[in-house]
Amino acid sequence: MGRTYLFECPLCQYRAKISGGEDSGLHCAIQTVVCHDCRELYDVFTRQRQLADARENTKFPGFFRPEIPPVILQESSFNRHPEPSRPLVWREFRLTCPVEPKHHVEAWRDPGRCPRCGAFLEQSGLPFRLWD
Numbered sequence: 001m002g003r004t005y006l007f008e009c010p011l012c013q014y015r016a017k018i019s020g021g022e023d024s025g026l027h028c029a030i031q032t033v034v035c036h037d038c039r040e041l042y043d044v045f046t047r048q049r050q051l052a053d054a055r056e057n058t059k060f061p062g063f064f065r066p067e068i069p070p071v072i073l074q075e076s077s078f079n080r081h082p083e084p085s086r087p088l089v090w091r092e093f094r095l096t097c098p099v100e101p102k103h104h105v106e107a108w109r110d111p112g113r114c115p116r117c118g119a120f121l122e123q124s125g126l127p128f129r130l131w132d
Helices: none
Strands: 001-007 015-018 023-026 029-036 038-052 088-092 105-107 129-131
Touching: 001 023, 015 038, 023 038
Parallel strands: none
Antiparallel strands: 001 015, 001 129, 023 029, 029 038, 029 105, 038 088
16 A cells, blocks of 8 residues: 655745655555656656556546546556456556656655755655555
8 A cells, every 4th residue: 555645845835745755556666756857756657567468558647637646547447356367467667757758857765855945855744645
């Protein structure tokens, strides 16, 4: 079960709803990244479990909303209990900015610095959201 926390900067009041590093659910794994061009923090896919013979089944909305957990973007027809003849395999992704793939990103972990002012971000005590 993955967790999303609210991170806040005490100096510039920057806020981000992210996992704060590597996290995973039952069918996907994510990593928090800092985009140096956008000056934002995002959670992006690193791995996704899908049917071995499936085509691309990740759907991205026409609008970008980083507060949506990545697993929600998975196709609704995905069967959580596959037939024995259709095994699940992991598909790997490289770290990219969800806004523009050509932007410069790197992995970010808590405790980490604010992408805007450089101060350390403070994590809320309780998860903002639990996701699978």
